[in-house]
Amino acid sequence: MTLFKEITLAMSVLVVALLAMTMFSNYRTNVRFIEDQLYTSARNTASSLGLAISKASNGEDVAMAETMINAVFDSGLYEAIIYRNVDGEVLYERHTPLTLDTVPEWFAHSIALPPAAATVPVGKEWMLVGQLQIEGHRGQAYTQMWDAFKEVIASFIILSVMAMAGIFFMLKVVLRSLEAVREQAEAVSGNRFIIQDSLPRTKEIRDVVKAINTLVYKVKEVYKQEADAVARYNTLLYEDRQTHLKNRDFFMMKLGSLVSGEDRFSSGYVAAFQLCDPDKVKHEEGGYVLQKVLSFISDIARGIVNGVEEGVACRVREFDVMLIIPSLEESEITGLLTSAAESCRGAGYCVTIAATPYRAGEAASELLSHLDYALMQAEAERGTAPFLYRAKHDNVPTWGHDAWRKHLRNAMKLDHFVAFYQPVVSRNGLTVQQELLLRLELEGSLLNAGAFIPVVGHLELQEELDRYVLDKVGETLHASEIAVNVSGNFIAHSATMGWLAERKSSWETNKLALSFEVSNSMVMAEPETAATFSAFVQKQGWRFGIDHFTVESEKELTSLQRIKPSYLKIDAVYLLSLVGSEGKREAALFTIARLIDIELIATGVDSEETADRLHQLGIDLLQGFWIGEPAKGAA
Known part of the structure; x- marks a missing residue:
């Protein structure tokens, strides 16, 4: 269970308990008040009726007493009125059964109001002639209490809902920053580094956010530093500083990796761009022109491999650039190299271009021998056209x-x-x-x-x-x-x-x-x-x-x-x-x-x-x- 749910549940239980206790106390007070009210009403009526009977006939005219008792009983406010003589014999009585049509039986049993009976003496001057007993009718009390109970329950529900809603929104505001902390922690586990700029107002939560921010910042810095270190080391190890192409070591490693595998990159072509007579260019036109030609060749090579998946261009010797171009057909490689040769001629540079296919399991030494042969053949053309060495693969059909x-x-x-x-x-x-x-x-x-x-x-x-x-x-x-x-x-x-x-x-x-x-x-x-x-x-x-x-x-x-x-x-x-x-x-x-x-x-x-x-x-x-x-x- 989340912290939010735990706090909400605890506070809700506490509030509900307090409301329940308050409502129950008020309800019990109301019950006692009704009991007292029933007794007081019965006692007052008994006193008035007893006095009236004693004055009307000195208490001896039973017929007159009956008339007066009937008049009071028919009001429906009493369960019983009993008139006795001094010996306790009943001279006259009226009763009505207790019926609770609108009140549930379980409620009446749980309340169980006792009879509210009041007894007063009936006297002749200073002589006692009888007793009058009146019991208040409890049915109206039950009905009144049932209505009050329903009002209490309705009030309890409304107040509870309002209280829980208030608790919910209060906690939402207070714990809103914890949601950001959770997202921040999940981001770290998901390899993302988030810094919370907005700090919560609650001191304890603010301290937690500051601690996590510090942790995330350090992890982020560690990652960046380590990434920079690996990238720099890779550059020193495998990158040619002058052309920013890969170097010979990378070329041999990459080629060995491809031919030792058995996937869609395990066959393709290796191409070479070689400057014609670099020593002559250096002595006749100077080192600046020589470097300019080298940069031009490097840009062409980089442009070719950038469009080829797993393609790579490497400067393997001072004036030789080699390309590994996987997963291309002969027509595609011919088109790329022909376009490169035309660009070189258009710029006025003599560049020998040759290529040879490679395939899985082929030895690097054999492959480079084929490429050297292709370069010798292309050199005879003085850069006018690329030469493609065609190795015979007996098991590969030459279909269209x-x-x-x-x-x-x-x-x-x-x-x-x-x-x-x-x-x-x-x-x-x-x-x-x-x-x-x-x-x-x-x-x-x-x-x-x-x-x-x-x-x-x-x-x-x-x-x-x-x-x-x-x-x-x-x-x-x-x-x-x-x-x-x-x-x-x-x-x-x-x-x-x-x-x-x-x-x-x-x-x-x-x-x-x-x-x-x-x-x-x-x-x-x-x-x-x-x-x-x-x-x-x-x-x-x-x-x-x-x-x-x-x-x-x-x-x-x-x-x-x-x-x-x-x-x-x-x-x-x-x-x-x-x-x-x-x-x-x-x-x-x-x-x-x-x-x-x-x-x-x-x-x-x-x-x-x-x-x-x-x-x-x-x-x-x-x-x-x-x-x-x-x-x-x-x-």
Whole structure:
């Protein structure tokens, strides 16, 4: 029970008790007054009637007494009038039964008024000749008391309601600031930091608000300081100071992370922009022109990757910029690079542009060899056109868009997609989550997501495929949580939340624990959309995770407060390099995670040594081929 309800109840009981006691006291006083009134009336009437009888006939004319008694009794104010002689014999009497038509029987029994009888002597001069006894009629008293009782009850109810209403509004005013304190505390638990500027008047509550404000301020400052520390360390570690692109270390880490995975980002293209004859430009035109050309190339590269999910541009050598461009088709990458080459020629710069595809499981050394070959071929053209190295992938069909669209839709209709699951394992060896990895059964072979997802994106079938996958997952029982990667189109579509709400009951029947994962680049591109979707799925009892999380700037860390993900998946190599060997950096990263209640899951764990280092850092949840390879069907 809330404090407000407890105080309201206590004060209401107290007020009701006081009113009840007051009303009862007044009521008992009224009862005694009526009893006294009945007796007084009977005594006065008896005295008057007895005197009249004694004067009229010296008390000996019974007939005259009867006449006088009848006249008084017929007034209906008395229950009985009895006239006796000196020996106690009844000379004449009149009685009327006590009937209570308008008064409840229970009320009459609870009051139980005694007979109000008064007896006076009837004398002849100084001689006693008889006695006259009169009993007041209690029926009118009961009726009068019943009416008074109803008035008392009505007054009691009205006063009680008024008192409780007054208590309610009084407490609302007094405890209004406590509601703000509650909201402030809930905001802190929800990873939001609210400072109350308006302090309550009540001293005790004002002191509580001041203490909470101080606490929230300190937590906010700690979060900001730790976020700044991680962002600065990341900048020093992975950012090229001159161009503000990522550096070679980040390029190798990111490329290794992508090719070691098995999702829609595990295939794509690596492109290179290389300045022709940089030494000649430097000596003939000067270092200023050289830096200007480098900035121009960097801007073009940055513009290309900004529109590509999980794309990144890196300065790997002094005059070489490389791009990782996941999930694009050959026609799309050709268009981007051709446009870049035309921009360079238009600006009067000679830039060699080449690209080569990458796919899951490919060695970085082999990939870079292909890129070097492509650069040599492009160099022969002196920057006139980009060169695209075409690696032969025997198991990937070279269909046109219409054929791909037909085969993909038939695969969904005929259920030719196969679900593989890769476990996320805790320190004690328990599988806490399984990430769904989709493969396509096509012409006798299985294509991983990197081979067909770029086509899905180009044909704008992402949302349709996401719904198919979720329905497929929801049809079967699973022993642990299932993580499903969904596209930006899926979470941004206005009908998605309604579609998920319709399936919630059936999924709960199968006891499906579900988690939705979205790539970090998509989240950073549409933070409000991600925040809305995250709030919705967590309200439904599911979880929301960010995959391929990296720290580009402080923006990623501050956005986490608004998005409130359940967990982050971070590449093990990147995580270890970001944490480093300095305890301060370690504290900064994990302090942020603890402050906003986010789990960290290390992905791409490829060895026992890596797992041990992560466990030493406090990372309990690991995923990777060394932890467990993708397997068909969930355990």
